[in-house]
Amino acid sequence: MLYDKIRALYPSLTIEDFLTVITLQNDSDGKGDYIAKWEHPTFSKPTDEQLAG
């Protein structure tokens, strides 16, 4: 899951972060989870390579 991959990259992210500055989304269209919003003040948005690793 995308959420688990991101938490593995940035273990210090909190549940609150995912309710405020980060939005993960799945549109039930068969394309899977994606990052709809990333506005975290410290951590940069993960690259596709990081998420695939």
Place this chain on the structure above:
Amino acid sequence: MSIVLDGTLGITSVTGSAATAVAGPAFSAYLPTTNQSISSSTWTKVALSAEEFDTNNNFDSTTNYRFTPTVAGYYQISACSNIDANTTSATSVYLAIYKNGSIYKYTRITLVGGNNVNGGSTVSTIVSLNGSTDFIEFYAQSVGGTAPILTFGSTATYMSGSLVRGS
């Protein structure tokens, strides 16, 4: 038509033909046949792929599961789900009404106890829609626990709405 307005009592009588209700769009769509699990911290669109009614054919229950009314105005929208915690640990489930792809209003319920613990939650609002490009969707996500379940059925997980006032 005649309306008598008293300065103290307000409207005291109405005579003549009755007012006619606005025949604006109204719909009710639901999650049919299969439960839908909700991922952790990931807003997931509720696949409302069946309809009870859709008076103006403005709800897409095939591809995008969204309501895009063709009449501008203010709409009462309600989204509800009966949720099975599906875990022995505490889990919170958020239900959201999305407008144009972003959260417009949400609510949260926390379920504690164990498997087969159920709870219902509803989010309701009045929203202005432009009658052309604006659209409404129903999303849910969980926090904690492991993949709670939205229970299928027209009486369990659904979204409905109707025009309450023109723009």
